Amino acid sequence: MKHGTFGIGTFLGVGLLAAGTLAMAPAAQAVTPDKATLSFDCGSFGSGTANLAATQDGTAATISLATDAITSPLPISANSVKSTLTLAKNGTDTTTFTGNANPAIPAGGAVSTGPLDGTVAVGDSLEATSLTVVVFGITATCTATSPQNPGPFVF
Template identity: 85%
Template structure:
């Protein structure tokens, strides 16, 4: 083989690899993003207290999760990991509601703010969700919380 033939084969081989790489990238799943990723709001939990909450949202296709941390409810005694059952109800597109649920939480020390999640839910492209209420069940005791402020900086848009 002549040097020019080898160079041509090398170049065409690199060209084929480049086309394959570009095709693979084009076929890769599109990453979806939720904005904002973090929002804050206030909750009133009746006799359990009131305070602020931080919500952190993530999305993977139509699956979404929201983690909640709020000082509106504090643990009177230590709470073990994965023993808080929670439901977060959100206004959906201003015309209905959707819920995110889960039974996952870190261990919470006595006096510590309640953290729960990830809470799982389903979304569609363009959904706009804003927290409306939070129900937390610990040791069979239910705390009902109502949002008393809008999310800041605004609703989650998926």
């Protein structure tokens, strides 16, 4: 009987030790850096700086973007800007993040869009190359004119 008690106690002790070790293990790394800036040229719509903010949850990632490269001549209601952000992926491919989420934008206000949704894999290195924004059926296409600072997003 004592042998059985010792076995259960040992099993519980090992289980508690394993649980404690897992609790003390470092959390999985998220995207780094989580914020970046770059410049866009949007042709006749203007040019300027864009601020990007990235988040990651497993293979799902989002990027929110605000840029003074495009300003709205009219008020824009929330969730009415359709955006596609194209990013260079690992230096050999491209990927897109898309969405139509945006805050309400007043007349003369800078365009903010996101979160834009995309899919990533561990180790993906992504750097914005272009942005397409559709508002009121009008399409503005922007091209990155500088690299992301401080560097590409690494997931």
